[in-house]
Amino acid sequence: MITNKQLADLIFPNVTETIEDLERRYPPRNLPEGAEVTRFAPSPTGFLHTGSLFTSMICRKVASQSGGVFYIRLEDTDTKREIAGSGEQLLEQLQIFGVNPDEGYLGNSEKGSYGPYIQSKRADIYCVVIKHLLEEGKAYPCFCTTQDLEALRLEQESKKLNPGYYGEFAKCRNLTNEERYERIKHGDKFVIRFRSSGDYHNKIKVSDLVRGQFEIAQNDQDIVIYKSDGLPTYHFAHAVDDHFMRTTTVIRGEEWVASLPIHVELFAALGWKAPRYAHLPVIMKIDEETGNKRKLSKRKDREAAVSYFIEDGYLPEALIMYLMTIANSNFEEWILSNHFEGMQDFVFSFKKMSLDGALFDMGKLNFFARELLAKLNKNEITNLAISYAEKYNPDLYQTIKSDQNYFTEIMNIDREKANPRKDFEKFGNVLEIISYFYKDGYDKAISNGLQFNEKFTKEDIIEALSAIEKELQIGEDEQSWFNNLKEIGIKLNYAANNKEYKANPDNFKGNIGDLAEILRITLTGRKNAPSLYAVMALLGLEESHRRMECVISLIK
Numbered sequence: 001m002i003t004n005k006q007l008a009d010l011i012f013p014n015v016t017e018t019i020e021d022l023e024r025r026y027p028p029r030n031l032p033e034g035a036e037v038t039r040f041a042p043s044p045t046g047f048l049h050t051g052s053l054f055t056s057m058i059c060r061k062v063a064s065q066s067g068g069v070f071y072i073r074l075e076d077t078d079t080k081r082e083i084a085g086s087g088e089q090l091l092e093q094l095q096i097f098g099v100n101p102d103e104g105y106l107g108n109s110e111k112g113s114y115g116p117y118i119q120s121k122r123a124d125i126y127c128v129v130i131k132h133l134l135e136e137g138k139a140y141p142c143f144c145t146t147q148d149l150e151a152l153r154l155e156q157e158s159k160k161l162n163p164g165y166y167g168e169f170a171k172c173r174n175l176t177n178e179e180r181y182e183r184i185k186h187g188d189k190f191v192i193r194f195r196s197s198g199d200y201h202n203k204i205k206v207s208d209l210v211r212g213q214f215e216i217a218q219n220d221q222d223i224v225i226y227k228s229d230g231l232p233t234y235h236f237a238h239a240v241d242d243h244f245m246r247t248t249t250v251i252r253g254e255e256w257v258a259s260l261p262i263h264v265e266l267f268a269a270l271g272w273k274a275p276r277y278a279h280l281p282v283i284m285k286i287d288e289e290t291g292n293k294r295k296l297s298k299r300k301d302r303e304a305a306v307s308y309f310i311e312d313g314y315l316p317e318a319l320i321m322y323l324m325t326i327a328n329s330n331f332e333e334w335i336l337s338n339h340f341e342g343m344q345d346f347v348f349s350f351k352k353m354s355l356d357g358a359l360f361d362m363g364k365l366n367f368f369a370r371e372l373l374a375k376l377n378k379n380e381i382t383n384l385a386i387s388y389a390e391k392y393n394p395d396l397y398q399t400i401k402s403d404q405n406y407f408t409e410i411m412n413i414d415r416e417k418a419n420p421r422k423d424f425e426k427f428g429n430v431l432e433i434i435s436y437f438y439k440d441g442y443d444k445a446i447s448n449g450l451q452f453n454e455k456f457t458k459e460d461i462i463e464a465l466s467a468i469e470k471e472l473q474i475g476e477d478e479q480s481w482f483n484n485l486k487e488i489g490i491k492l493n494y495a496a497n498n499k500e501y502k503a504n505p506d507n508f509k510g511n512i513g514d515l516a517e518i519l520r521i522t523l524t525g526r527k528n529a530p531s532l533y534a535v536m537a538l539l540g541l542e543e544s545h546r547r548m549e550c551v552i553s554l555i556k
């Protein structure tokens with residue numbers, strides 16, 4: 001008679017370590033009471049999804065605020081889905097957003113004493129645990145071929161039964177150890193399955209930090225834990241890793257709720273205390289076409305990938321802060337009253353998470369982004385614009401480099417004051433917003449036509465611009481410049497203020513605001529621009545006059 005032990009030795013002849021050895025190698029962490037050990041466990045299968053940034057940001061926050069540890073583990077056991085280089089890229093992107101791990105996988109290296117932190121390098125650890133489960137009869141080799149499984153699927157489908165490898169359908173569960181031994185010796189291919197003792201008709205109570213307690217059907221599937229390529233599957237690997245890496249709280253997307261019964265059963269079978277779980281709501285958006293809520297989609301939505309925000313030149317903090325408003329509804333008020341001074345002191349709470357799908361709102365993100373950019377001084381914003389432009393926006397880069405001081409002064413208009421202008425939400429459209437400060441941008445803008453108020457004839461406009469060109473000086477300061485403009489206006493019969501104009505509109509050509517608008521449209525090609533004085537001062541008299549001449553000859 002072949003014992004489980006003999007079978008386990010046949011499958012894993014070289015595995016001599018035991019679970020106790022692993023327990024000693026990865027002892028419980030020496031952390032203060034209440035410290036949380038969290039992890040972000042991406043699979044290297046593509047770009048960093050905005051939802052994953054959301055998850056990892058919360059993992060980071062929960063560890064930091066409890067004095068714990070946040071680590072990264074690369075879950076690369078699904079070699080078929082792996083995209084080369086994406087692990088490194090994920091890490092780089094996390095770094096950009098300031099989500100830095102205390103330990104774990106770091107791209108080209110790793111740090112910490114609970115490693116390796118790349119699952120494909122942990123095969124020997126998984127084998128120790130699988131060997132143990134085989135010895136205990138809680139796992140068994142399964143020789144079913146793809147065809148066998150396909151036939152099973154069809155049978156279950158025709159009988160309208162739950163699909164899968166369970167109960168009476170788990171054929172290899174009932175083989176004798178002698179049969180198993182023979183087939184393995186004979187070289188038959190096999191995987192190893194976990195022997196579930198659950199019943200789908202029974203419910204178990206599980207508790208979740210976001211959802212509270214709820215009931216869910218027990219697992220009854222004999223899931224594969226060890227594949228024929230010598231690597232474990234995600235469900236099994238994550239349980240082993242979270243145990244030996246001493247994770248206290250698993251924070252992940254709600255798509256994993258359905259797998260919770262498997263995970264709970266695996267921990268119980270191994271006699272380990274399961275970590276606490278927090279399943280985060282999926283990030284949704286309102287579909288532009290249908291008006292309905294739907295998940296952010298990798299295919300349809302640029303904002304589903306964090307690279308979008310990087311390439312468009314958002315400040316990383318803006319997205320992180322915005323994601324925190326999705327996470328905790330009280331954050332927005334908190335950060336407003338903290339004048340956007342950073343979120344280190346904000347205390348995140350799972351209890352304050354909303355369950356019904358967090359809604360991604362670009363408008364609100366842009367609001368955050370504008371607030372943060374408005375807080376920077378002129379040199380900070382210039383330097384950030386340069387580093388962005390250098391990588392992602394050659395036109396902006398060339399423009400800045402053509403005269404860096406000029407750019408800095410443009411960015412400084414209405415900036416260093418108590419209530420600064422909030423024109424910019426991202427570096428990606430800075431050039432569009434300030435293009436009229438540059439000759440090409442200005443010429444292009446006016447070639448698209450000028451929208452002067454229709455109550456003025458072209459003669460009125462020519463008269464106004466000619467007078468301004470002759471008489472308006474930039475002057476000492478905004479006040480003297482404006483007084484100068486007013487004098488010119490009065491001579492041309494523009495009312496000096498709106499009150500005077502309103503009292504007797506027929507006596508005047510317009511009011512001083514009308515004259516300023518003629519000048520604004522002339523100098524910028526648009527109706528809305530920051531302080532006209534600042535614009536004119538920056539352009540200088542010569543360029544301002546050139547623009548007036550241009551407009552005069554254009555409308556003549």
Ligand code: GLU
Nearest residue numbers: 041042043075238251252
């Ligand atoms: N590797 C899994 C994923 O790609 C992680 C799930 C978990 O955090 O447990 O989403």
